[in-house]
Amino acid sequence: MGNADEMLTVARSRSAELAAPRLSPKPRRKVAILSCMDTRIDLFPMLGLERGDAHIIRNAGGLVTDDAIRSLSVSQRLLGTEEVVVVMHEGCGLLGASEDEFAKALAADGVLPTWRLGAFTDIEATLRHSLERLRESRELPAKGEVRGLIFDPESGSLRELA
Numbered sequence: 001m002g003n004a005d006e007m008l009t010v011a012r013s014r015s016a017e018l019a020a021p022r023l024s025p026k027p028r029r030k031v032a033i034l035s036c037m038d039t040r041i042d043l044f045p046m047l048g049l050e051r052g053d054a055h056i057i058r059n060a061g062g063l064v065t066d067d068a069i070r071s072l073s074v075s076q077r078l079l080g081t082e083e084v085v086v087v088m089h090e091g092c093g094l095l096g097a098s099e100d101e102f103a104k105a106l107a108a109d110g111v112l113p114t115w116r117l118g119a120f121t122d123i124e125a126t127l128r129h130s131l132e133r134l135r136e137s138r139e140l141p142a143k144g145e146v147r148g149l150i151f152d153p154e155s156g157s158l159r160e161l162a
């Protein structure tokens with residue numbers, strides 16, 4: 001049985017706890033989290049979040065891509081969030097990955113994407129650049145609280161970008 005079948009079975013058995021009939025789609029804590037998709041990052045317990053508190057936007061690296069800005073723009077302009085917290089982490093798959101080799105592998109399959117892999121070598125410099133890009137984004141009206149955090153999955157520690 002594939003994962004989707006199993007997932008449907010689980011969800012069917014939990015509909016009472018999954019239902020959120022009076023929960024607003026507007027994040028209660030007016031915050032959007034942009035994080036890497038890494039399996040080791042469990043944002044809800046890490047950040048003390050409950051369902052309904054925050055928008056969660058995840059991609060490879062937790063990078064500020066055009067599509068992340070699209071989602072953050074919806075989050076702020078349509079759904080009332082005023083803060084952005086970006087979560088990157090030690091041991092990311094994009095750390096030290098090869099932009100060229102990835103592009104070559106895609107090209108070998110006849111693909112020339114408009115996006116880049118987003119490989120990086122310096123997590124702090126990359127996160128700093130991401131925060132700068134967010135603070136310069138006209139798409140985002142609320143730029144007063146833009147913070148960057150780095151999680152270490154080995155130790156479980158979370159620190160703010162210095």
Ligand SMILES: [Zn+2]
Binds near residue numbers: 038091092
């Ligand atoms: Zn990662």
